[in-house]
Amino acid sequence: MSAARRCRPPQALAGLFVWHLRNTGVRQRPCRFMHLYHVANDRLITFQYFNFLKRMYVTQCNKDLSQRAKPKSDSIVSPFHELQQLDQEKKAVNKINPISSPVHHLWSETSSRNKWRELKSTAETEDSGIPVGNESKEDRRWKEMKLRLDDLPGILARLSKIKLTALVVSTTSAGFAMAPVPFELTCFLLASLGTGLASCAANSINQFFEVPFDSNMNRTKNRPLVRGQISPLLAVCFAASCGIPGIALLTLGVNPLTGALGAFNIFLYTCCYTPLKRMSIANTWVGAVVGAIPPVMGWTAATGTLDAGALLLGGILYSWQFPHFNALSWGLREDYSRGGYCMMSVTHPGLCRRVALRHCLALIGLSTLAPVLNITTWTFPIISLPINLYISYLGFRFYKDADRSSSRKLFFCSLWHLPMLLLVMFTCKKSVLEKEDKGDLPRGSHETAMEIRLP
């Protein structure tokens, strides 16, 4: 922190210089929380150790995991990385923030206005621009807005939030696996690919809409559109070139119901959830539906019908979203408030905690419903009871204590809770063979059909 204070030079210096130094001071913060980040990383890895359904998630923990499993919803999307950063930043912000004398403020404000005026006039006359921040730090330099082809894959990956998309695809495959039909590989691959493409499209459009807001929030300020690495036109074209083939693939290659669900989900995410985020707290519920639809899509891809099992799976994911997101958003209140996002944690904190607890308990209920609907055996609610009780306990603690530590505990628990639950569900799945003895299941003539046998 003293480094930052050293960076507050005497006011006699030019405004530009002030700005320059403040920015270099700010850069030193990341080193400290990276250490914490690595420590927390190891902890998280052990939780994920026995979870093979969410293998993707484990490998992502090692890199810069900046999003997580609220499928197709970006505000949910940040893990402890952000919480750590916020911890540091909160302390830093309170100490560094020069809400110092009004003079200093006016000074830096006037100087930045002057700078801006100079920039504008430069743009008109096409002189060589003022190389503001002409330093060695990559980020602080002026960059040419020219698209380089070898950068493109990385940029598109970040634009489509590829890690989040991967998680969405894995929930879809969980839905597919839980469907009581013989496993068909081609259908599975087509459904996964189609869902992945649809998710890419939705995420790109979301980023396209949110450029100025993203640049103001710490979590999202390094996105490609914010940094100008790609033009908005290209982002929209990319979204269209992912979305249209994706939905077409689902409609024609799998079945129309899945395609319709995919298209509906894209619409819900981009045209309902994204604008609603800034209008009312109802966005959380819409976002939970967005997250619940992928497993339903997986199920309908396998069976072709929307039956109770699909809705149950969707229901489980829907309920899971709330403890996950509400716990996460508890730590991001400042950014949301400044950015103008209407989130429960900011405007209705009591409701926020109540809803989280309510849905933790609902998870227990839904798990008990699974054998009733013939999706799993009765061992499922029994085995899943401990983890459901644990998350409900943490939800209760969060409800009572309403502080940072309880919110973080709940959030971290939700991260491993869902994969575990889906895994247990899969192992407790009612055998297809049993069903065939009783009823008539169409035996497909696919050579690739596999039959799932229960242990």
Place this chain on the structure above:
Amino acid sequence: PPAHSRSDWIGPPDKHSNLRPIIFYRPPEESRLERRLREARQEAQASNQRFWARHNRTFRQEKEEFIYSRLKAKGLEMRDESGQKATLNAEEMADFYKDFLSKNLKKHLQYNRDWYKRNFRITFLMGQVALMRALRWLRWRKKNVEQ
């Protein structure tokens, strides 16, 4: 950006608005459509910059005032013995965040509408310009082939 550059340049985030300023390249043979696009982008940039700089400044100021008034109510000073700035914990700040959000909601709604309209318009113009350039290039290529 160097004088001979033929593309736009984007800079580091502005201190107040957190937005990255762009310097737009103006080609000597700029068509009317391209000029409309460039001006739309410049205007959007200026408007965004104004909004966010003012908004963030207001946030910082109000936050300071809030901290000050709360500390005073508790009987503490802004800085304690070691010279560190006294802070409030997250729960106390929560009241401020809630207040601030509700106060500014209308402003945000207005800004949202504005931003969406601008964004669509700019992207549409970009599409038109791209199409025009593609046609121009095709015509030029055809001319070259004929020669």
